[in-house]
Amino acid sequence: MKAVGVIVEYNPFHNGHLYHIKEAKAQTHSDVAIAVMSGYFLQRGEPAIVSKWARTKMALKSHADIVVELPYAFAVQKAETFAEGAVSILGELQCTSLFFGSENGDIDSFLDTAIYTIKHKDELDEEVKRHISTGMSYPAAMAKAFHNVSDGTRALDLSKPNNILGFHYVKAILQDDIGMKPATLTRLSSDYHDIDLPEGPSHIASATSIRKSILETMSLSDSSSFLPEASAEELEEYAGTFGLWHSPENYFPFLKYSIHTMDTKELEGIYEVEEGLEHRIAKAIRTARSYSEYMEQLKTKRYTWTRLQRMNTHILTRAKKADIRSILAEKRPSYIRLLGMTKKGQAYLSKKKKELRVPLITKIGAFSHPSLDLDIKAGRVYSAPLKEPAQTMLTGQEYSLSPVIYDEENRTFLRT
């Protein structure tokens, strides 16, 4: 059995994702698709619109065969760390290829660029450092450094978000010598950052625009044509059971409370609170009456919006520098948390699980690790805005739920 890996957030799973995962299996001639997915909080520092369990169910109903969780310590991270964690898990699960969407669409550009940057690492690092010292953000500095050092001859535009991610996937594969063949396809959606749903006959929209529409209208009516039916069903069911779809604003009372109960020294101990940001944070929180007001006051040229959002998520989960650094010091995830699988995915895993070098976690309790503790904590924090008894129900799932099993032939869940 042959597996293709995909690195996803499915926030929520939409038609673009459906196209991507179908193509992944087709183009790589794979029997199963393994999705490594962020959990409750995402790479860009936002809470997922619905829980990881609901997003797992969307994925399994839409051609994913195995869904595993990218631990918080690797997920709520800059592209490089996110990529390294995800690629490591897919390699461990013996995927023969990795398939990702990008603005560029040509895998040779990615390979060339990755090889080039590995070779010219010192030179590039020097350049990046120089640009950052002028007040540039890290991604901007990296794009510029690459452009300068490479003399502009490489085709990969590293200012595009999906090119950046893809570049780091490929680089991680090469650097860690993971036997996985990368492949890419041009994204159908015009722009990852589109914040409004497209007009006209397209059935592809960015996840950003879909979330915005759902959270603003508190309904799926405008976005449903951009979602597989399975996704709409799971989104509706989630809101019916838990009473909301999660938005950053829902967490503002807890973010505020968290900041209010820390002195500047404690704040400085939180991961990604760097270079005096603790003072900006303490000042902004005093007058901000909403998350958007707070972010407006916080933002600087130095840090990207997503970097600040990630920092806020770490303040919310009270993830300390020491905690995350000691997890990252292990270089790669020390376990694989299985969230769900189809029957075919189950068959694949039974074959491969004996060869795994890290534990495959199907239930909390038997295995203990600081990174898993952080995942559990993130789940509890994620549940905070829910009213009771929904909140206790959601946090209980973390302990009570075994991985979801989907019978793809009879289109029915054997276990949720």
Place this chain on the structure above:
Amino acid sequence: MKAVGVIVEYNPFHNGHLYHIKEAKAQTHSDVAIAVMSGYFLQRGEPAIVSKWARTKMALKSHADIVVELPYAFAVQKAETFAEGAVSILGELQCTSLFFGSENGDIDSFLDTAIYTIKHKDELDEEVKRHISTGMSYPAAMAKAFHNVSDGTRALDLSKPNNILGFHYVKAILQDDIGMKPATLTRLSSDYHDIDLPEGPSHIASATSIRKSILETMSLSDSSSFLPEASAEELEEYAGTFGLWHSPENYFPFLKYSIHTMDTKELEGIYEVEEGLEHRIAKAIRTARSYSEYMEQLKTKRYTWTRLQRMNTHILTRAKKADIRSILAEKRPSYIRLLGMTKKGQAYLSKKKKELRVPLITKIGAFSHPSLDLDIKAGRVYSAPLKEPAQTMLTGQEYSLSPVIYDEENRTFLRT
């Protein structure tokens, strides 16, 4: 000018308090009454039903001349520490007498008992320790020890809550040699712990029963006959401005979030989390869907309900053992925070303030102290359940408000 001190919480100010403060001035022939009052969180570990500013206004409209704040580190405490902090502040403000309500009503009983216990300290401490080791709560152990050691000859029943407080007031005066004459009067209310409003013609009810009625009916209709008009006005105004009256249940989402973001080691570092309570807390919070469910799961014979409530408040404010212990190591409050005064109170303070040995704080900013930082933090935590923009308005008051000034002759506030 002669001042009488009273030690209060005014949660809310009711007819019993009115009777008490009038008698305090009359019986001690004092010109002014100085109230030292708990701030946002109270001795029994509950949030105040309305802010300290609103409670200050009630008091000034009802015969209090000066209202100062008992710092959090002394207020949310067992009776002994609460008493020591409050008595110290009243002594500093040169009150010539201290007037308190009690079940007993005879000041000689208090004096006798206090003298006796100071003399037999070691014997009593030994007895208390012995009872606690059998699983008894601290107050029960103390009442029993006193009864045993004194051979039952002393009249003061130390199982009654107001006798306990009064005993500690008198003991603090004697121990610290504070030149303040204690006096007591029998409380009119039948029982401090009454949880239901009395029926019949009485206009005196316990603060507990008044709060319960207000929070259950979300109106003052049943309780207004037990409140001076001034109190009802301030309670209504507070709810109109800030949108709620505070109850422990309002804080449950934040208490839960706070516990969820601490590991057991951090929890163990919180003040009053002793002897493995961190494990009980972590277990109880997993399934509790409300504060009352949580408290039901938490309670043991070993600790009184109020002791556990105080502990929860410290978890909520994230007040660490090290923080509070270093403040208490100074023995007495290192500043006096003025919340409000009448014109007569103002005249009294102008005369006395040069002789004060600790700073009189009228505005946050000029003076800095870890205990004041904790008061400020407690205020921010207190505001957490309020919706925005009310929350930001309330936390802003902590910085923007100067002490309230009430013109008692014209019955009007000169500054709020």
